[in-house]
Amino acid sequence: MSRKIKKSVTTKTTVKNAKYYQEEMLRLFEQKAGKYSVKEIFNDWLEWNFMTMEAMKGFSIEEFRNTIYRLLKKYSKEDFEDFQKINDLLEEGIVKTQEDILGVVFMKMEPNKKLGQFFTPTCTCELMTKLNHSDFVDLKKVVEETDVFEVGDPTCGGGAMFINYYVNAKKEGIDTDKILFRGMDIDRRCVMMAILQMELLEMAGEVQWGDTLTRKMYGKYITSKEYVKRYGRTKLLMNMLMYHKMVDEIMKEMAA
């Protein structure tokens, strides 16, 4: 008598949570290390993204040019393709999970412990948001009655608190277009991370690079959403056209 034997098939599904995106990004950064350290590559990748965002808004053009020339000399076409893969992971990760993706990646890159660079995990951000607004009803009313409602974090890091506040306010049907997230950090890399992550979530944000204690300020940056509110969409589109023209010129110059 023949007996049918059921074959057990094991399948592995990957849960694409924040940890997945953070680990994948770290893996790509680590793979690139050799000539340069992981930390240096991360900083360059961050700078490249940040300066691109600045130039698209028509800001820091000279600094953008210098950064691009420096990075084009330092990295190959394949390196930039890998940078783009890291960007894709960040974008997909932050949009899908709505969590601070870069904070954990940054913490693996020798953060400055003296500056307390330990970023708040999502569950703690969630608790703090809920402690501030147990039912969001009051906030909804306040936001409706004001033109701009400001949410501040004087030591914003990569913007973990902002992201969680935004996500919860959105869930509660609050008009998040009216919320301006205003942050400050003494470390420029944190400023860049906060702007980049808020940009990807289409949040209106302004982050100052400076010392909250001494009030010494080195720079002030805004997201595109905030740019459009202040200067209009047409101006942003014009700046983007100028940016693409400038990149074409740089590429031609480098190829010559």
Ligand SMILES: C[S@@+](CC[C@H](N)C(=O)[O-])C[C@H]1O[C@@H](n2cnc3c(N)ncnc32)[C@H](O)[C@@H]1O
């Ligand atoms: C504990 S982390 C918190 C970051 C963020 N709020 C979060 O919840 O993830 C503290 C942050 O404060 C910044 N920092 C430390 N001293 C500062 C100062 N004097 N002025 C502004 N930022 C400072 C650090 O660079 C770091 O990003």
